Amino acid sequence: MKKIVIDPITRIEGHLRAEIEIDENNIVKEAYVSGQLFRGIEIILKGRDPRDAGLLAGRICGVCTNVHFRAAVSAVEDAYGIDNPVNSEIIRDLMALALFIQDHVIHFYHLHLLDFVDVTKALEADPKLTSKTGHKYSSRPYANSHAHYIDVKEKLHKFVKAGKLGLFSNGYWGHKAYKLSAEENLLLLSHYLEAMKFQSNISRAIAIFGAKTPHPQTIVVGGVTSVADMLNPQRLNDFIFIIKEAKEFIDRAYLPDVKLITQAYRDDIKSGIGSSVGNFLCVGGYKFDKGDQLFEDGIIYGHNLNDIKPFDESKITEEVERAWYKDDQPYYTDLNEDGTLKTARSDDKYSWIKAPRYDGQTMECGPLARVLVSYQKGNKFIKPFVDEFLSDCDLELMDLSTTVGRNAARAIESAYIGEYLFKFINNLVENIKYYDTDTWTKYQFETLPKKAKGRAFSEVPRGVLSHFVNIEDQKIKNYQVIAPTTWNASPKDGKDQRGPYEEALVGIKLEDPSKPLEVLRVLHSFDPCLACAVHVIDLKGKDLGEYKMNADCSI
Numbered sequence: 001m002k003k004i005v006i007d008p009i010t011r012i013e014g015h016l017r018a019e020i021e022i023d024e025n026n027i028v029k030e031a032y033v034s035g036q037l038f039r040g041i042e043i044i045l046k047g048r049d050p051r052d053a054g055l056l057a058g059r060i061c062g063v064c065t066n067v068h069f070r071a072a073v074s075a076v077e078d079a080y081g082i083d084n085p086v087n088s089e090i091i092r093d094l095m096a097l098a099l100f101i102q103d104h105v106i107h108f109y110h111l112h113l114l115d116f117v118d119v120t121k122a123l124e125a126d127p128k129l130t131s132k133t134g135h136k137y138s139s140r141p142y143a144n145s146h147a148h149y150i151d152v153k154e155k156l157h158k159f160v161k162a163g164k165l166g167l168f169s170n171g172y173w174g175h176k177a178y179k180l181s182a183e184e185n186l187l188l189l190s191h192y193l194e195a196m197k198f199q200s201n202i203s204r205a206i207a208i209f210g211a212k213t214p215h216p217q218t219i220v221v222g223g224v225t226s227v228a229d230m231l232n233p234q235r236l237n238d239f240i241f242i243i244k245e246a247k248e249f250i251d252r253a254y255l256p257d258v259k260l261i262t263q264a265y266r267d268d269i270k271s272g273i274g275s276s277v278g279n280f281l282c283v284g285g286y287k288f289d290k291g292d293q294l295f296e297d298g299i300i301y302g303h304n305l306n307d308i309k310p311f312d313e314s315k316i317t318e319e320v321e322r323a324w325y326k327d328d329q330p331y332y333t334d335l336n337e338d339g340t341l342k343t344a345r346s347d348d349k350y351s352w353i354k355a356p357r358y359d360g361q362t363m364e365c366g367p368l369a370r371v372l373v374s375y376q377k378g379n380k381f382i383k384p385f386v387d388e389f390l391s392d393c394d395l396e397l398m399d400l401s402t403t404v405g406r407n408a409a410r411a412i413e414s415a416y417i418g419e420y421l422f423k424f425i426n427n428l429v430e431n432i433k434y435y436d437t438d439t440w441t442k443y444q445f446e447t448l449p450k451k452a453k454g455r456a457f458s459e460v461p462r463g464v465l466s467h468f469v470n471i472e473d474q475k476i477k478n479y480q481v482i483a484p485t486t487w488n489a490s491p492k493d494g495k496d497q498r499g500p501y502e503e504a505l506v507g508i509k510l511e512d513p514s515k516p517l518e519v520l521r522v523l524h525s526f527d528p529c530l531a532c533a534v535h536v537i538d539l540k541g542k543d544l545g546e547y548k549m550n551a552d553c554s555i
């Protein structure tokens, strides 16, 4: 058995390390995935005014920025029993959903694509043929002119001529696991560049209601402060315009590109590469009409798609058997006496990430969980998006539970959100038209209960996010977060159950152990966000079941 350490893995947001053990056939037999960065935002939150929780918790992550901001405010509202007006909830949803599509596009093109695309091979592409390739996956391919591809190719040549690939350096170029043709590589790289404009435009959209992004400022306990923006038709139109443009990019570039990858890596899908534990967790949410919402809640065990259990928050527990905590304090044990880093062992702690479990079991959350649960629970809105993708790519629903399938689920979800975002905007416009312009619920802070506990569960781009707040004397006594990456990048637990990342790695075969491209592919398909993942455990607050589910909570 040979051990390989890959460190760091993530391209942004935090520090992920993977240690794998491979046999003589280069097949992964065991994996240890570790969060190597300590954050401790909860410590900063202790003793603070609960009304400041959102602004501070927003700093947990620069990528998942508005989701922590919102979750913290919602948890405080839940604790105090404050209902925020429907318009403020729509504005929060608009910012959150715009972030979904921004995150997904950034993930696919800028954080993950180069695991599938060989930059150097694109230099051999014929621009004319590339334009033809574009038509294979879309009836209206994005920026698909012959001249455009000549231009992109020239840009790439300049990088190479200068002796440096710039942002494309350090790839495993020429690796045998790259399967795309020269033209397919060039097509996807051209969209890589276009996606940069996309991400800056969506930031502008979020800033319309958030004042700025990352780290918007406008969500407050009781509502939102972006009143003038909501009432200004020009601001609303600007938002709509950007989302329409974004939708064009998703439908004409992102979704077709994911179909292309899906076809090219079909063998990987059919052999189940990157499939994880088969347990999925989704808390649902994003209501846009009476009883109608974007995502359904539910739990899937062991890939049994026909028996979806309802989500029950009292079944969530956390443990730190294999994480660097002792009692409720950080307890780092990873250094050898000479100061070098230890490699993970089967009987030791090896990560800053805690191990959340549902009903004692490891759970995968994220776009794949949302798509599987919502589709199987009969959500009629998501159904056509899933059906169309599966039929175009000749796949079954179960095939999505793989590395490439996770990307497919993310793209399907983006197309779906891109379309239904307009329902949320219309609801807001309708309310304003009929003189419902409330954005804030008044309350007297001094008269609120001295002691209160609250929590907020929500679906955010990478999966299930939960914030828990414990207030005493109108100060935050304890604060806890379980972020999507905490679930997915979880280490093993006391029963030695692997986390989803680890489980997805076991069984894959490496073409060349000195260039573990296949490992990167599997891990990146979950869209790791390590800054989000690491949170201090608070054993005193471990009984998460104490918090009662509130149907009106902004989830």
Ligand code: NI
Residues within 6 Å of the ligand: 013, 061, 062, 063, 064, 065, 529, 530, 531, 532
């Ligand atoms: Ni994050």
